[in-house]
Amino acid sequence: QVQLRESGPGLLKPSATLSLTCSVSGGSIRSSYWSWIRQPPGKKLEWIAFIYQSGDTTYNPSLRSRVTISIDTSKNQFSLKMNSVTSADTALYYCARIGETAAGTPGYFDSWGKGSLVTVSS
């Protein structure tokens, strides 16, 4: 059973760059798609981006200009960077695995980390 664990800064100031890392254990990152999703307090889930083990990426159009997702297969980790953060980026950030369909396309979020709370405040 694959397990995911997020690590992040907790608190950062407006206009800073958010960096998050997801460590994957119990399975290889050299398969499936890997994703970041966030949930502002009391609000719904918002998908941010996903990456394939090959390095191919797909971004939420509304966040694309500020976000970069990357993968490090040697460390079995993938990461997210988000620049120019504001209070609107305060959220619980989850990393998740996306199961690969029989056609090799991204399926659904079938394994999740516990989440990393990020608060943007001066």
Added chain:
Amino acid sequence: EIVLTQSPATLSLSPGDRATLSCRASQSVRGYLAWYQQKPGQAPRLLIYDASKRAAGVPARFSGSGSGTDFTLTITSLAPEDFAVYYCQQRSVWPTFGQGTKLE
């Protein structure tokens, strides 16, 4: 962006009751829809994918149906552990989620 609208926002039922949750898409997502369960302080858990397929380990009292723009999650005979928030999610285009239904 495909908008998913869930109804009702809150569903008040008792253990043993039948729950019916709805998810409507702003345009067709074919059968590419999933349902997740989220309990307080926990990450979401995949219950149903491709509209009607149960994920591994999900009890048979959970079932999904629908296609195109209208989908339903049914929970027959609610167990105490089923009281949670339920989200639908589509993958027809880039992923989006509904706003959730709280089952209380």
